[in-house]
Amino acid sequence: MRFVDVAETSRAVAGTSARSEKIRLLSNCLRRASAGEADVVASYLAGELRQRRTGLGYAALRSIPPAAGHPELTLSEVDAEFARIAELSGKGSTTAKRAAFHELLARVTEPEQRLLAGLVTGEVRQGALDGLLTEAVATATDLPAADVRRAVTVAGALVPVAAAALADGADGLERFRLTVGSPVRPMLASPASTIGEAIEQLGEAGIEWKLDGVRVQVHRDGTDVRIFSRTLDDITDRVPEIVDAARALPARSLVLDAEALALDPSGRPLPFQRTSSRIGHRTDVARAREQLPLAVYFFDCLHLDGADLLAEPGQRRWEALAGVVPAHQRIPHIVTDDAGVAENFFADAIRQGHEGIIAKSVTAPYEAGRRGSGWLKVKPRHTLDLVILAAEWGSGRRRGWLSNLHLGARDPQGRFGPAGGFVMLGKTFKGLTDQMLTWQTDRLRALADGPTEHWVVHVRPELLAEIAFDGVQASPRYPAGVTLRFARVLHHRPDKPAAEADTIESVLALHHQG
16 A cells, blocks of 8 residues: 555645545545555554654754655555654764654655655544544444444554454454453543533433543552543552552552542642652652552543443443442542532532543543544633744645744743744644635735744744643643643734733742642
8 A cells, every 4th residue: 555545645634624535435445455454544544654663753843855756665664664764763863863754754755744744743634533544444344433432442543453453343342341450441531611511411310520630540450559540541659658559458459540640748749740850750650659548539440350441331330340449549529410509519619629520421431542423621711822933734635824833922021932922832723714824824924034044934033923722731741841731822912912922930930730
């Protein structure tokens, strides 16, 4: 199979907003893959490389060679080249990796270059989320979508399920069963704007606090306990207090979903980065535990004493959880269809220092990696007025528009550059309507200033945008060491001068507040 076929499919998927058309395009591409190519195709359409660590990133894209005139590489050849790059190590390996990647870029066409760039940066923007790909696998193989979703849930990953389904059909799916000790892909929540919207959509729902911790999955078989992260990495040795908590529960075997977080002496959550840093600590864990102990709060039960509960409705799983986990170790939870009751519960979560709430269907099963309607998260909204420093030309449906915005806060004291300048906080393309894209493209082209890098246009820092976000988190990628979580554009602010942009001090204050 040619690599360009996947690149063109990716571009076509990005160019349509219709879910049914996305699924049709993806399934047609999957059908063309041989059994040996299925895992590579599924990975690339999901926006991922099979090689988890290649040593490539944004720096490898600072200078893009001219694209080739005609496609020549197969999918297998591209995958093999990434495997070779990933294996380069030792002195000078960074330079060698980038040189090899540039050679690869020079051998492919412009659509292929775009896909390669997205794969190494993790920014393949085509809307082919796991839910769509799961549906596409079902369509390509004529298998029930529910069966494919179940297999993805217990496999912990879409790619091996796609490969097995494409190669062996229903028999391939049967190989995937929940096994205590093997991580299950976590179910995800979609955003809702308000409590009222969530209740209107779900009716009676389970409402629980949304903790700003690290998602963990707890497996126990007898005295053997394994703890897995959201990305399904085994972190058992780093979280001994969670292991102890699991062993203390009155059960022979279980699989539980939970949040781990560090608390201050008053019981309020510490900033997410403190929890993340503690769980990332790999050496002298005993000392790390003593200095910053972790609390664990459970919220779902996927398996209990030989019974798999993934397909059971939420209410049944919560009852199983309550039967094995004491109340003080469960995330606070109520069941209601009254928006006023839910609002009060939400306000209490915020007062206690938590992120908000998650409203959960009482009837929905546990489904892997889905941001569907079964779970809805509601958070208070923060906003900042930030200056646009640059923008990237869009692809697919946004081709011809300046889309992804580089956002900066004012730096009046010159803490991170010249006094009175701006410090970059991150990028976003979310929230932009077609009308907004058209307007900002015209405005930013008029503000273009300085070098234009392949598909990045730098502009004079004069146009502001009001940006909504969920919080501020540490990030070594940006000069001030912070970035915005889930940033999205509310609207442009041509009425405000750049001198009225929010300052980096305001951003850092939000970060310190946690």
